[in-house]
Amino acid sequence: AQKVTQAQTEISVVEKEDVTLDCVYETRDTTYYLFWYKQPPSGELVFLIRRNSFDEQNEISGRYSWNFQKSTSSFNFTITASQVVDSAVYFCALRETSGSRLTFGEGTQLTVNP
Amino acid sequence: DTAVSQTPKYLVTQMGNDKSIKCEQNLGHDTMYWYKQDSKKFLKIMFSYNNKELIINETVPNRFSPKSPDKAHLNLHINSLELGDSAVYFCASSQEGPFYEQYFGPGTRLTVT
Numbered sequence: 704a705q706k707v708t709q710a711q712t713e714i715s716v717v718e719k720e721d722v723t724l725d726c727v728y729e730t731r732d733t734t735y736y737l738f739w740y741k742q743p744p745s746g747e748l749v750f751l752i753r754r755n756s757f758d759e760q761n762e763i764s765g766r767y768s769w770n771f772q773k774s775t776s777s778f779n780f781t782i783t784a785s786q787v788v789d790s791a792v793y794f795c796a797l798r799e800t801s802g803s804r805l806t807f808g809e810g811t812q813l814t815v816n817p
Numbered sequence: 818d819t820a821v822s823q824t825p826k827y828l829v830t831q832m833g834n835d836k837s838i839k840c841e842q843n844l845g846h847d848t849m850y851w852y853k854q855d856s857k858k859f860l861k862i863m864f865s866y867n868n869k870e871l872i873i874n875e876t877v878p879n880r881f882s883p884k885s886p887d888k889a890h891l892n893l894h895i896n897s898l899e900l901g902d903s904a905v906y907f908c909a910s911s912q913e914g915p916f917y918e919q920y921f922g923p924g925t926r927l928t929v930t
Contacts, residue, residue: 736915742858748921749900751870755916765902798915803873805850805919 705730707797709808716785724780724811726795732756734800737778738769742810743791751793753765754778785815822843823908823922829896831930838925839894840908849891850909850919851883860907866891867913891910898929 706729716722728737739751752762754771762769764781782789795808821842824841832843842849851863864883867875880896891908901905908922 738918740921746859746905747923748909750918750920753916753918772901787851794860800915803915808863810858810860812858 705783705804705806706733707733707795707808708749708794709748709793709807710742711811712809713812713814715814715816718787719784719814721781721783722785722813722815724782724793724795724813726778726808728776728778728795728797730776730797730799732801734797736800738781738796738798739778740768740794740796740803741791742794742806743788748794751780753816764817782813787815789816790811790815818926821866821908821910821920821922823906823925825925826923827926827928829928829930832898832900834898835896836898836927837895837896838906838927840891840893840922842889842908842910842920842922844910844920844922846910847887847888848911849885849896850911851891851893852907852921853877854905854907854924856904859898864893895927898927900929903927904928 708727735756737754740748768781770779792810794810798805824839848867850865866885869885885891904930905924909919911917911919
């Protein structure tokens with residue numbers, strides 16, 4: 704069965720610090736897809752990135768970067784030079800090719816203090 | 818031009834009542850979903866429809882019944898509401914297939930008193 708673990712329940716940083724959100728997953732499939740979503744205080748869920756299991760290339764988008772390591776079943780998310788607006792709950796999620804479910808991790812509450 | 822919309826945004830009701838939440842997407846997606854987010858922010862799939870056909874039905878009480886009149890709409894009806902049903906309910910949609918990201922509605926905060 705698929706499972707996603709975000710061990711960090713809450714992280715608090717000061718603005719301009721770099722912060723990494725950890726995500727570890729379990730799956731029996733060889734083909735699967737990983738996602739990150741952001742849920743700001745306003746409550747909506749915003750898609751950030753998708754990665755398939757064949758593509759281990761890291762990705763950078765502005766201050767955001769993602770490190771996918773199949774060997775350790777991890778898909779970590781780093782925010783560089785954090786800003787107050789980055790304060791949100793961040794969810795990692797996994798979807799197997801064989802199934803229809805998107806399984807979410809428990810989420811990490813990130814608070815960026817001025 | 819909202820992509821996925823839900824109504825109402827807030828719903829306060831008493832135990833035992835029946836209520837519905839409506840969801841519409843204008844993205845042309847074939848697949849729609851209902852998720853429940855509990856007070857600890859945990860998100861769990863409840864139902865999924867593909868082209869009006871039910872494809873995921875998690876172990877939710879049968880007081881919850883989804884209805885998809887067409888592929889752009891997926892409504893959620895809840896009978897005999899209980900205190901434990903209080904949560905935020907999210908509708909989502911995506912193109913068919915596991916590769917595609919899901920787009921979420923703004924959520925409906927249901928409070929049962």
